Amino acid sequence: MVGGGSFGTAVALLLERAGVRTTLLCRTAEQARELTERRENPRYLPGVELPQTLKVRAFGAHEDQFRRPDLVFLAVPSKGLGEALAAIDTLGVSRNAGMVSLAKGLVPPDGALPTAALERAFGGERTACVGGPAHAREMIETGGGLVCASRSEALAIRVSELFQRAGVVCEASDDPVGVELAGVAKNAAAVAVGATQRQGLNAAGMAAADIFLEVLALAERLGASPRTFVGRSGTGDLVATALAPTSRNRSAGELLADGVPAAEIPERLGQAVEALETVRLLARAVERAGLQAPVTEALAHLIDGELPLDEWVAMVRAKQPEPARFARPRNWWARMRDRLADRRGGRAPER
Numbered sequence: 001m002v003g004g005g006s007f008g009t010a011v012a013l014l015l016e017r018a019g020v021r022t023t024l025l026c027r028t029a030e031q032a033r034e035l036t037e038r039r040e041n042p043r044y045l046p047g048v049e050l051p052q053t054l055k056v057r058a059f060g061a062h063e064d065q066f067r068r069p070d071l072v073f074l075a076v077p078s079k080g081l082g083e084a085l086a087a088i089d090t091l092g093v094s095r096n097a098g099m100v101s102l103a104k105g106l107v108p109p110d111g112a113l114p115t116a117a118l119e120r121a122f123g124g125e126r127t128a129c130v131g132g133p134a135h136a137r138e139m140i141e142t143g144g145g146l147v148c149a150s151r152s153e154a155l156a157i158r159v160s161e162l163f164q165r166a167g168v169v170c171e172a173s174d175d176p177v178g179v180e181l182a183g184v185a186k187n188a189a190a191v192a193v194g195a196t197q198r199q200g201l202n203a204a205g206m207a208a209a210d211i212f213l214e215v216l217a218l219a220e221r222l223g224a225s226p227r228t229f230v231g232r233s234g235t236g237d238l239v240a241t242a243l244a245p246t247s248r249n250r251s252a253g254e255l256l257a258d259g260v261p262a263a264e265i266p267e268r269l270g271q272a273v274e275a276l277e278t279v280r281l282l283a284r285a286v287e288r289a290g291l292q293a294p295v296t297e298a299l300a301h302l303i304d305g306e307l308p309l310d311e312w313v314a315m316v317r318a319k320q321p322e323p324a325r326f327a328r329p330r331n332w333w334a335r336m337r338d339r340l341a342d343r344r345g346g347r348a349p350e351r
Contacts (some may be wrong), residue, residue: 001015001022001023001024001025001073001075002025002059002072002073002074002075002076002084002088003025003027003073003074003075003076003102004024004025004026004027004031004032004035004041004044004056005044005075005271005272006041006044006045006136006137006271007075007102007134007136008024008073008075008076008102009024009041009044009045009048009050009136010045010048010134010136010137010139010140011073011075011102011130012024012054012073013048013050013051013054013140014139014140014162014163014166014167014168015073015162015166016051016053016054017165017166017167018162018163018165018166019165020071020162021053021055022054022055023054023055023056023057023065023069024050024054024055024056024057025057025058025059025065026056026057026058026059027058027059028058029058029061031058032056032057032058032061035050035056036056039051039052043270044136044271045136045137048137048140059084059087060087060091063091063092064091064092065091066088066091066092066093066094066097067091067092067093067094068094069093069094069097070094070096070097070098071097071098071100071158071159072088072093072097072098072099072100073100073102074099074100074101074102074103074114074118075102075103076103077103077105077272077274077277078103078104078105078106078107078108078114078274078277078278079105079107079108079272079274079277081101081103081107081114081117082107082108082117085117085118085121089121093122097126098126098127098128098152098155098158098159099118099121099122099126099127099128100127100128100129100130100148100159101114101115101118101127101128101129101130101180102129102130103129103274104131104180104183104184104186104187104274105183105184105187105274105275105277105278106184106278106281106282106285108277108281110281111278111281111282111284111285113176113177113180113181114129114180115127115128115129115149115176115177115180124150124151124152125151125152125155126152126155127150127151127152127155127176128148128149128150128152128155128156128159128176129148129149129150129176129179129180130146130147130148130149130159130170130179131146131147131149131179131180131182131183131232131233131237132144132145132146132147132170132171132232132233132236132237133145133232133236133237133239133240133241134146134168134237134240135240135244135246139168143167143168143169144168144169145169145171145232145236146160146163146168146169146170146171146232147170147171147172147173147179147231147232147233148160148163148170148171148172148173149172149173149174149175149176149178149179149180149233150173150174150176151174151176153172153174156172156173156174157172159172160172171231171232173228173233175224175225175228177219177222177223177224178219178224178225178227178228178229178233178234179228179233181215181216181218181219181222181224182215182219182228182229182231182233182234182237183233183237184215184278184282185211185212185215185216185229185234185238186234186237186238186241187241187249187274187275187278188211188215188275188278188279188282188296188299189207189208189211189212189238189242190208190238190241190242190247190249190250190253190275191249191250191252191253191256191273191275191276191279191299191303192204192207192208192211192253192295192299192316193205193207193208193242193250193253194247194249194250194251194252194253194254194255194256194257195207195253195254195256195257195299195302195309195312196253196257196312196313196316197253197254198254198257199257199309199313200313200317203313203316203317206316206317206319207295207299207316208238208242210295210316210319210321211295211296211299212229212234212235212238213321214286214291214292214293214294214295214296215229215282215286215293215296216229217286217291217293218282218285218286218289218291218293221289221291222289248269248271248272248273249273249274249275251269252265252269252273252275252276255268255269256302256303256309257309259309261305262276262303262304262305276303279296279299279300279303280300280303280304282296282300283296283297283299283300294315294319295315295316295319298312298315298316299312
């Protein structure tokens with residue numbers, strides 16, 4: 001497990017619970033030493049005991065760290081994924097190891113999906129991602145609703161079965177693009193909800209819905225299934241994030257509404273907030289795909305401090321979605337031809 005934050009620590013505990021020998025790799029030797037001595041992650045998951053069987057090491061402390069594992073889970077922020085992959089490549093990784101991303105963001109500078117970055121390095125059959133409603137503390141105490149997606153059926157099922165052995169429901173999916181973009185949409189929508197809810201719950205709901213629709217259009221352009229967005233990795237994750245008292249993304253939106261600059265928010269919250277980095281990349285990705293994303297783009301300007309809050313809310317309230325394409329009623333002659341065709345066993349009458 002690469003990454004000693006709240007989610008990385010929680011998943012490492014679940015893997016141990018499933019009977020998997022697991023090593024948690026921390027960013028620094030100091031953090032690894034603290035977790036080893038205290039058998040607790042006091043900053044990110046206080047009060048949760050780390051089992052003695054869970055090894056805790058510093059990332060890169062040993063040259064052979066990645067030469068024996070069957071699975072490598074990456075619980076690093078998406079903006080640091082490229083650096084982590086470069087380091088792993090330098091250390092060398094087993095050719096048979098599955099690479100599983102836990103990130104819910106886009107990789108700079110071009111806004112690539114985490115699995116796309118993994119696939120370039122390791123191939124699609126070795127790459128997977130995990131999404132869904134999974135608040136770290138609740139997941140290890142009472143369970144969660146995960147989704148593991150991969151182009152490899154064997155890898156998706158293998159990872160989902162590990163979580164199920166640990167007592168956490170996990171769906172196997174063949175739609176990594178949909179799962180990752182649904183997670184990105186969820187984070188962006190949660191920031192929008194936090195920034196807007198004091199100005200009105202209706203406006204907050206409108207902002208979240210519009211962002212989901214804009215990202216869904218991008219997902220479909222990239223071959224994802226719309227069903228993924230209405231499943232646990234999409235709307236399910238959004239509800240969990242919007243309701244969670246400790247939601248980083250919604251709290252980040254609330255701080256934006258208070259006038260706190262985006263650059264200061266991670267320090268205020270004590271953790272990275274992926275959406276603050278991702279929304280800008282997301283808006284660019286939608287634009288590159290030749291699509292329109294006015295609400296997502298406006299949210300990016302709000303985060304950058306280029307759009308005042310009242311103008312953001314006014315834009316959301318005034319946004320008029322395009323009308324549905326209503327089916328044109330068939331004329332009398334077309335209906336008559338259909339009836340005659342039915343009577344003749346499916347053949348339309350000759351002219």
